[in-house]
Amino acid sequence: MCLCVPSQIVELHEDSTATVETMGVRKRVSVHLLSDSLAVGNYLLVHVGFAISRIDEKDALESLQEYANLREELGEEEFSRLLV
Amino acid sequence: MKDIELKTLSAGFRDPEVIHSLTRKINKLATELNDSIQVMEVCGGHTHTIMKYGLNQQMPDNIEFIHGPGCPVCIMPKERINHAVELAEQPNVILVTLGDMIRVPGSKGSLAECRARGGDVRSVYDPMDALTIAKENPEKTVIYFAIGFETTTPMTAVLVELAETQGIENLLFHVNHVLVPPAVDAILSDDDCRVNALIGPSHVSVIAGAEIYQPLVDEYNVPVVVSGFEPVDVLETMLNIVEQKLEEQKSGEKPKLQLQYSRAVVPGGNTAAQKKVDDCFEPREHFRFRGLGDIPGSALKLRDKYAHRDAELIYSDKLSTEELDDHKVCLCPSILRGQAKPYECRAFGKACTPSRPMGSCMVSSEGACNAYFRYSDLTDSE
Ligand code: SF4
Numbered sequence: 477m478c479l480c481v482p483s484q485i486v487e488l489h490e491d492s493t494a495t496v497e498t499m500g501v502r503k504r505v506s507v508h509l510l511s512d513s514l515a516v517g518n519y520l521l522v523h524v525g526f527a528i529s530r531i532d533e534k535d536a537l538e539s540l541q542e543y544a545n546l547r548e549e550l551g552e553e554e555f556s557r558l559l560v
Numbered sequence: 561m562k563d564i565e566l567k568t569l570s571a572g573f574r575d576p577e578v579i580h581s582l583t584r585k586i587n588k589l590a591t592e593l594n595d596s597i598q599v600m601e602v603c604g605g606h607t608h609t610i611m612k613y614g615l616n617q618q619m620p621d622n623i624e625f626i627h628g629p630g631c632p633v634c635i636m637p638k639e640r641i642n643h644a645v646e647l648a649e650q651p652n653v654i655l656v657t658l659g660d661m662i663r664v665p666g667s668k669g670s671l672a673e674c675r676a677r678g679g680d681v682r683s684v685y686d687p688m689d690a691l692t693i694a695k696e697n698p699e700k701t702v703i704y705f706a707i708g709f710e711t712t713t714p715m716t717a718v719l720v721e722l723a724e725t726q727g728i729e730n731l732l733f734h735v736n737h738v739l740v741p742p743a744v745d746a747i748l749s750d751d752d753c754r755v756n757a758l759i760g761p762s763h764v765s766v767i768a769g770a771e772i773y774q775p776l777v778d779e780y781n782v783p784v785v786v787s788g789f790e791p792v793d794v795l796e797t798m799l800n801i802v803e804q805k806l807e808e809q810k811s812g813e814k815p816k817l818q819l820q821y822s823r824a825v826v827p828g829g830n831t832a833a834q835k836k837v838d839d840c841f842e843p844r845e846h847f848r849f850r851g852l853g854d855i856p857g858s859a860l861k862l863r864d865k866y867a868h869r870d871a872e873l874i875y876s877d878k879l880s881t882e883e884l885d886d887h888k889v890c891l892c893p894s895i896l897r898g899q900a901k902p903y904e905c906r907a908f909g910k911a912c913t914p915s916r917p918m919g920s921c922m923v924s925s926e927g928a929c930n931a932y933f934r935y936s937d938l939t940d941s942e
Contacts, residue, residue: 482569497566506688508718511832519569521766521824524658525686526715529766529830533564535823540568543578543792550581 482531483522488514494527496520573790582795583618589802594809596622598754598898599801602744603761604631604926605789611931613791615798623798626754626898627921627928629743630761632708632736633660634920634927635849638884640736641666644705646879647734647871648679654697655681656690657705658712660924664917667884687715691722694731703732703871709761710768713737713860714833717840720866732871735861737841740764741772742858743849747897748780754898757801759794760786762821767837769829770819777817788821796820840866848883851892851920890919895928902932909933 483496483505492508506526507514514520519531590597601607607627610616616625629635645668648655655671662671662683675681680700682693687704694702706716716737723731740761747753760773765786773784783804787797797820807813819825840863847859862870872879886892889907894900902908902921912918914930921929 482566484566499567499570506715506718509714509830509833509836519564519566521763523711523763524715525688526718528711528714528763528833529824529826531569532823536569536572537564539796539823540572543572543575543581543796546585547577547581550584 481522483520483527485514485516485518485520488516494520496522496527498522570790573788573792575792578792579613579618579795582792582799586623586795586799586802587618587620589799589806590620590622592806592809593622593802595756595805596624597757597801597805598624598626599757599759599798600626600628600744600747600755600898601759601794602628602630602740603759603764604628604634604924605763606759606761606787606794607631607928607931608926609789609791609794611935614935615791615794619798623802624898627895627931629747629849629852629896629920630709630740630764631924631926632712632738633664633924635738635743635851636661636664636707636736636920636923637848637850638666638886639848639880639882641670642668642884643734643872643879644671645669645674645679647703647705647875648674648681650701650875650878652700653680654693654700654702655679655705656684656693656702657681658687658707659683659685661705661707664923687712687719691719691726691728691731694723694728698730701730701732703734705734705736707736709738709740710764710772711761711766713837713841714767714830717833717836720840720862720869721836723869724866732869732874733862733866734871735841737860738847738849739843739858739860740768741776742855743852744776745779746849746852746855746858748776748782750897752897752899755782757782757805757815758784759797759801760784760817762786762788762793762825765819765821765825765829767830767833769834770817770825770827771829774817777815781815783815783818785818785820786825788824793820839863849920850923851886851890851896853893886919892919892921892929895921902929903936905929 483498487495520527690704785797841860844859891905921927
């Protein structure tokens with residue numbers, strides 16, 4: 477019930493709705509709950525037909541980069557253990 | 561900075577290699593812990609992720625997940641479900657509700673059974689459909705049985721607002737919106753509660769802000785980390801919790817509120833949504849949670865200015881007032897406090913199954929007993 481899916485804006489409409497794409501599926505969602513100006517290409521978090529927030533792309537990328545670093549760091553540790 | 565792709569926003573947070581790295585780091589750090597961690601994931605969405613990806617089995621022995629009350633369908637007491645059935649039985653009424661709600665039995669059966677008897681009950685995935693149904697059926701009274709925590713409340717507020725501005729007179733509301741902090745407070749304040757860390761529901765925070773959990777951090781001295789729903793999110797959150805516990809152990813640092821899900825949550829939340837909620841709703845003095853009992857200030861009702869849309873007032877003479885508890889063998893209250901596991905209940909998988917739930921935790925796919933049932937390959941006889 478509380479699960480939300482990241483979706484991308486394809487088209488904005490006059491009546492506070494937007495067409496978004498989620499995993500290849502297009503649908504129309506309400507953007508009544510978002511006050512900031514939206515643009516085609518923005519990523520939204522959609523819950524039961526309503527966009528509830530914008531996803532901060534920079535933040536998401538930073539997290540993914542951190543995970544990549546962690547993977548590397550732990551991978552190297554494992555590698556050095558194999559050497560001794 | 562390179563552009564991010566839509567699929568990366570989900571797949572990147574499910575990457576098996578990252579899951580593996582985080583699990584290893586948690587296991588390594590956890591060997592330094594003096595005390596064990598009992599972490600409550602408050603939200604049913606997190607319970608789902610933990611069970612689906614087997615994250616509980618990847619934790620060391622000194623870290624235990626306790627499944628919380630954060631599923632709006634699970635916590636609905638039987639008397640409120642009876643209200644829904646009683647409303648659906650009124651002449652000329654269409655009752656609209658969300659998803660799973662339709663399958664949950666009250667003492668008069670479920671809404672699905674009511675529909676089988678001829679009641680006009682419609683289960684939708686988008687609250688906006690209630691407005692459409694009201695417009696398409698001007699001769700009927702459409703009652704939206706509104707459920708959900710902070711995340712779903714603003715949608716109901718938008719419906720009320722649109723019904724008002726568009727002059728749609730035949731849309732009424734039976735409001736069952738509930739609040740996370742008072743429910744968690746009720747669990748933590750119990751002397752027998754073993755929970756000593758919390759995974760904060762993130763979509764609640766997308767709307768209401770991360771700060772709503774600060775009083776719980778201060779009052780109960782527990783770390784709260786607001787977490788996303790993907791497995792990598794939950795594991796990063798667990799890592800944060802372990803690190804906080806180690807800091808406390810080593811240098812006496814106090815537990816704090818942390819935000820893991822910063823890609824979608826800002827500390828103050830979605831203020832536009834909060835404004836709509838505030839215009840529409842005010843706190844109820846108390847509300848009975850299935851499995852937890854009466855909790856003061858834990859739910860919302862429509863403000864007086866919308867009394868003409870409040871089905872609870874308009875149909876008050878048709879709605880029963882008796883309070884109904886779960887069967888006495890049901891261990892849900894102990895499960896929610898971290899004192900019992902689903903399989904310790906005598907009814908689990910026998911008298912109580914997802915198709916015939918006896919207690920709140922078995923009710924929807926987000927409840928603890930339901931999740932244990934499904935992921936332990938038990939079969940439902942119905
Ligand atoms: S198995 Fe059913 S009766 Fe037992 S604790 Fe869970 S919900 Fe309650």
